[in-house]
Amino acid sequence: MNFSLEHCCLCPRQCGRNRAAGEKGVCGVAGTQVLLGRAALHFWEEPCISGTRGSGAVFFAGCPLHCVYCQNEELSRARVGRAVTQQRLTEIFLELQAQGAHNINLVTPTHYLLQLIPALRAAKEQGLTVPVVYNTGGYERPEALALLRGLVDVYLPDFKYPDREGALRYSAAPDYPQVAAEAIRCMAEQTGPPVFDAQGLLLRGTIIRHLVLPDRTAETMRLLDELHDTYGDGVILSLMSQYTPMPACPCEELRRPVPPEQYERLVRYARRIGISRAYVQQGEAASAGFIPAFDGTGV
Numbered sequence: 001m002n003f004s005l006e007h008c009c010l011c012p013r014q015c016g017r018n019r020a021a022g023e024k025g026v027c028g029v030a031g032t033q034v035l036l037g038r039a040a041l042h043f044w045e046e047p048c049i050s051g052t053r054g055s056g057a058v059f060f061a062g063c064p065l066h067c068v069y070c071q072n073e074e075l076s077r078a079r080v081g082r083a084v085t086q087q088r089l090t091e092i093f094l095e096l097q098a099q100g101a102h103n104i105n106l107v108t109p110t111h112y113l114l115q116l117i118p119a120l121r122a123a124k125e126q127g128l129t130v131p132v133v134y135n136t137g138g139y140e141r142p143e144a145l146a147l148l149r150g151l152v153d154v155y156l157p158d159f160k161y162p163d164r165e166g167a168l169r170y171s172a173a174p175d176y177p178q179v180a181a182e183a184i185r186c187m188a189e190q191t192g193p194p195v196f197d198a199q200g201l202l203l204r205g206t207i208i209r210h211l212v213l214p215d216r217t218a219e220t221m222r223l224l225d226e227l228h229d230t231y232g233d234g235v236i237l238s239l240m241s242q243y244t245p246m247p248a249c250p251c252e253e254l255r256r257p258v259p260p261e262q263y264e265r266l267v268r269y270a271r272r273i274g275i276s277r278a279y280v281q282q283g284e285a286a287s288a289g290f291i292p293a294f295d296g297t298g299v
């Protein structure tokens, strides 16, 4: 399938905007350049991604999803970000590797795929050898993911909601459950089962993240059942407790933290149904202090 910025259909929104002519897509970005918020070593991913030296995280501005509880709204709505050329993007990947990054971690890159692919190819030709991690909200088109085959080593998608109601209310994307399920199936097929190096760093594989939201225990249990039935130990699960309520969130039920008992109950449930490859978080992970400054560092 041929994608173009003149009639953009890169993500499941398929809004058809002419980004090349300056029209802004639902993802919040226009034009042909890539907008970045930050490119730096990052230590707050799963241990097999952050390791001891950090993950080379490149934070892209804009996002096809509009989650009402977004922690990075300035960046996800592309209100901040510095424009870089494709050539500069290649240099950034190589600079992060030279700083000791265990991997290149592309955070919310979906809507820049057409600029990203040649930048990654050029970086690999110029000596990029560390794994490439594709870190996404899970709202992806299989046709777009097919373009990444051979370029991405690790997929790190969210699976946010198993139900249409939650997906509509919290991310304005009622098709999210089917879209994410199909996208993750493609990702897991591309990477195969997890492969680690001698230090325990992930070289290939798919980690599925799920952020626990207040009062949605039944939905999370259903998702855990579905993932375990589908993948068994073929993927790694990351059950996240770091939800941080935003005072301006329009959904009243989300303006409070996840009670520790709710999270602990879900961890016990995951163990009980036989999920063995999983990361769980400690309570202190729920803090806005884990959000880096999107001040153009490293860009």
Ligand code: SF4
Binding pocket: 008, 009, 010, 011, 012, 013, 014, 015, 016, 017, 019, 024, 025, 026, 027, 028, 029, 064, 110, 111
């Ligand atoms: S990537 Fe942006 S412009 Fe392209 S279809 Fe998605 S929302 Fe629209």
